[in-house]
Amino acid sequence: MVLLSAWSLYRPTGMPPGPRGFPVVGSLFSLTANIHLDFIKLGKKYGGIFTIKLGSNLAVVLNDYELIKEALVKKPTDFAGRPRTLSGEILTEGCKDIAQSDYNSTWKLHRKIAHQAIRAYASGEKLERLVHEQAFPPLQEALEESDGKPLQMKQLFMLTVNNVLGKLCFGHGLTLEDPEFKATVQIFDDYSETVGKGLIADVLPFMKYIPMKATDDLVRISEQAFAPWRTKFMEHKEKYDKDNIKDLTDYLIQEQKKAVEEGVGDIEKLTDTHLVQTIVDVYGAGIGSTKETMNWSVVYMVRYPDVQTKVAMEIDDVVGRDRLPLLSDRSKLPYYDAVIHELMRIRTVLPLAVPTKL
Structure with missing residues (x-):
């Protein structure tokens, strides 16, 4: 048990820095329900890329815009794999969907x-x-x-x-x-x-x-x-x-x-x-x-009723009240477009990406 506990804390050479954690459970007990906020705090301490042990899983967290862009945009196929989990297999009947399936044919x-x-x-x-x-x-x-x-x-x-x-x-x-x-x-x-x-x-x-x-x-x-x-x-x-x-x-x-x-x-x-x-x-x-x-x-x-008023006025000026908005109207509604982007930024529906593996 001592050897297994020590082995569970092992990290391959070259891994980014991060909290050491405890044997077997890693840093699970250090995390809260708002895990994305916990990662932001850890990012301030360890930098834009850090390693954390989540139970038996060694995870690398990207907490920096440029690093995320490099991994998911510039090298999408390199990071397109999916780790297999019990809940993933249950929810996808053996990983037969798109979101949880591994990168293959x-x-x-x-x-x-x-x-x-x-x-x-x-x-x-x-x-x-x-x-x-x-x-x-x-x-x-x-x-x-x-x-x-x-x-x-x-x-x-x-x-x-x-x-x-x-x-x-x-x-x-x-x-x-x-x-x-x-x-x-x-x-x-x-x-x-x-x-x-x-x-x-x-x-x-x-x-x-x-x-x-x-x-x-x-x-x-x-x-x-x-x-x-x-x-x-x-x-x-x-x-x-x-x-x-x-x-x-x-x-x-x-x-x-x-x-x-x-x-x-x-x-x-x-x-x-x-x-x-x-x-x-x-x-x-x-x-x-x-x-x-x-x-x-x-x-x-x-x-923010003042924002609501400005959005309504812009729609009335550009679209009017005789028809519904069209996709082609988007470029003519810069304030409304900015409001939508800000809403998606300030209340991110999914703060963490789906886990990937190399």
Whole structure:
């Protein structure tokens, strides 16, 4: 045990400086729920790049703009790998998605077809149409019905983003009173709460062999969350019409059938599970980040009414009140554009990047 404890503190030669930590657990007990703030403090002490032991994992933290840019922008493929964790395997059914999958030919194929589908069904004028037809009407209706009374925006933002992504992925939207929408909200709430707690086995791998309630809860909520997406995918597969590709799910099924017909080696990379996980990545990640950014935008607009007034005036001057904004208006709305960037800076939805490995 003494030798193992000493070995757990070993660091390869040439690693950046950082806190030594304790045997086995490393620096886990030094970190708080606001781990990004803890990293900022450590950055002030050790510099823009430092090493920290998170349980059994030796992690290098980049805490400097130029270093982050070099790693993720200038050398993206060098840092495109993903470490495997127990929670990652559970949430992605064996790392069969895009976000948690390691950098390999399967990942590149799924990322490629997902990008192609998004460009085909949610870019330029098609994106504008999705927002105008799916997001704006329910928002406008709710605001008119409130008649100036206080209104809870959180569910409304969830609905508007859900409808854009629902139309993109499955070809339809929902309403506030729709049982499917209420079930979706509940799934996202339960999913966020369960995933947010994390698993101790992610940092102490040997713990995965010990039965724990947290692991069982994660398996259960993952099954509940994926069930509706699997059902929708299978419905699309049963009704698939190669002459009527109308959404992202149809596009993925089309690519799968092409691989089968052509007998190429990509068939095993395009299983139903892989495709459902790709849909989950597009749908789930899009809803989470967008609705939270919108929630915070309302908070800050209320907190700073002078900024709200300037934004409204600029929109009225450039766009007017007879139409909805277009992507082409962006260059003519410099103040509004700056406000959006500042909102994303001051309330970062995801302060830490997804872990990578060499």
